Amino acid sequence: MSSSTGAPAATPAGAVHTLPSYLQADHLGPWGNYLQQVDRVTPYLGSLARWVETLKRPKRILIVDVPIELDNGTIAHYEGYRVQHNLSRGPGKGGVRFHQDVTLSEVMALSAWMSVKNAAVNVPYGGAKGGIRVDPKKLSMGELERLTRRYTSEIGLLIGPSKDIPAPDVNTNGQIMAWMMDTYSMNVGATATGVVTGKPVDLGGSLGRVEATGRGVYTVGVEAAKLTGLALEGARVAVQGFGNVGGIAAKLFAEAGAKVVAVQDHTGTIFNGQGLDVPALLAHVKTRGGVGGFAGADVMKAEEFWAVDCEILIPAALEGQITKDNAGQIKAKLVIEGANGPTTTEADDILHDKGVLVLPDVIANAGGVTVSYFEWVQDFSSFFWSEDEINARLVRIMQEAFAGIWQVAQEHKVSLRTATFIVACKRILHAREMRGLYP
Ligand code: GLU
Numbered sequence: 001m002s003s004s005t006g007a008p009a010a011t012p013a014g015a016v017h018t019l020p021s022y023l024q025a026d027h028l029g030p031w032g033n034y035l036q037q038v039d040r041v042t043p044y045l046g047s048l049a050r051w052v053e054t055l056k057r058p059k060r061i062l063i064v065d066v067p068i069e070l071d072n073g074t075i076a077h078y079e080g081y082r083v084q085h086n087l088s089r090g091p092g093k094g095g096v097r098f099h100q101d102v103t104l105s106e107v108m109a110l111s112a113w114m115s116v117k118n119a120a121v122n123v124p125y126g127g128a129k130g131g132i133r134v135d136p137k138k139l140s141m142g143e144l145e146r147l148t149r150r151y152t153s154e155i156g157l158l159i160g161p162s163k164d165i166p167a168p169d170v171n172t173n174g175q176i177m178a179w180m181m182d183t184y185s186m187n188v189g190a191t192a193t194g195v196v197t198g199k200p201v202d203l204g205g206s207l208g209r210v211e212a213t214g215r216g217v218y219t220v221g222v223e224a225a226k227l228t229g230l231a232l233e234g235a236r237v238a239v240q241g242f243g244n245v246g247g248i249a250a251k252l253f254a255e256a257g258a259k260v261v262a263v264q265d266h267t268g269t270i271f272n273g274q275g276l277d278v279p280a281l282l283a284h285v286k287t288r289g290g291v292g293g294f295a296g297a298d299v300m301k302a303e304e305f306w307a308v309d310c311e312i313l314i315p316a317a318l319e320g321q322i323t324k325d326n327a328g329q330i331k332a333k334l335v336i337e338g339a340n341g342p343t344t345t346e347a348d349d350i351l352h353d354k355g356v357l358v359l360p361d362v363i364a365n366a367g368g369v370t371v372s373y374f375e376w377v378q379d380f381s382s383f384f385w386s387e388d389e390i391n392a393r394l395v396r397i398m399q400e401a402f403a404g405i406w407q408v409a410q411e412h413k414v415s416l417r418t419a420t421f422i423v424a425c426k427r428i429l430h431a432r433e434m435r436g437l438y439p
Pocket of ligand 1: 093094095096165166167168169170197340365366368369370372
């Protein structure tokens with residue numbers, strides 16, 4: 001067994017001493033990337049390192065067949081997943097993504113990053129994630145609803161307000177959460193708003209949830225800028241992905257006086273050295289579905305995006321975007337990971353050697369799940385808070401978590417990613433140890 005998978009050299013007779021094939025690092029996929037991150041944190045875990053194997057094995061993996069009738073009368077089958085990575089600190093929590101490239105390895109990694117993220121901001125959850133391998137843009141609204149409802153029913157074994165609480169992720173939104181909530185509620189015979197978060201406000205959703213991830217990205221960006229002496233006024237920002245995360249973060253940075261000079265999404269790459277008109281771009285994206293065709297900018301080649309002159313780079317799309325092939329071209333001083341897993345481990349090292357500060361996903365994009373937690377608490381008490389109160393609590397949690405992680409990074413002279421893993425994995429494994437093994 002190679003050390004990269006971290007399995008103990010000798011194990012008692014009968015114990016599973018090699019990881020099953022689907023858990024092994026392929027070093028190309030997101031799960032391999034995650035395992036490398038765990039290996040890096042292990043030397044800092046002290047006596048809790050005894051439990052570290054827990055982090056390398058999701059607690060539960062459910063693969064479901066999701067059949068639906070298409071509008072043309074044919075029956076289509078899609079593959080769906082729900083992975084509960086760890087439940088030591090509380091119920092499973094994490095989004096559901098609909099994307100044509102979703103794989104089990106990806107959902108496993110995303111569920112593990114949720115465990116780390118939830119522990120990093122100290123919300124009382126374990127980590128989980130779900131997904132369906134489907135291109136939802138090719139489905140009608142009716143097909144999308146049938147897909148969502150059948151998937152919800154299939155994963156009904158695992159989810160519930162005190163068991164595992166899904167939320168939006170890539171290509172899922174409030175409408176999809178409303179269908180999930182309704183399907184679960186129909187199956188249990190009572191309205192259970194707390195089974196999902198990210199719902200529309202009229203269905204027990206929380207004010208500020210849609211903007212929360214972008215607001216969290218901005219909040220940690222401001223903290224890092226203060227600590228490193230980077231002036232936000234006039235700072236040039238490049239953003240990949242212009243949905244809930246990238247779009248809102250861009251808006252907040254522009255309002256703080258930064259210039260958003262380049263944006264890339266699945267419809268194109270645009271550039272304006274004077275700074276894009278962010279509100280106009282948000283309005284364009286709303287009607288056109290992407291940044292492509294925006295009048296107030298020049299078009300760039302996709303591969304030129306990473307080399308754009310800027311101080312702040314925000315990858316806010318999918319994982320595995322910053323790789324050993326493009327990390328060397330990055331000019332930014334600060335990379336803020338709005339997406340989950342956008343930087344490979346090799347690229348992380350290249351950026352570190354160049355002196356680029358990376359604010360890792362597991363803290364930088366934790367604003368979304370933090371306000372999901374507020375939504376869940378509000379649903380349980382049926383008492384709803386004002387948007388100002390929500391934003392103030394969100395900013396406080398993000399600032400405090402970030403300050404703690406910064407201190408650990410200084411203390412151990414490690415990257416902010418390793419520092420976040422140290423803080424989070426200690427919390428998870430301490431809970432694991434205190435609970436003990438059953439039976
Ligand atoms: N999908 C979001 C994330 O990756 C939010 C998860 C949640 O709110 O449960 O953090």
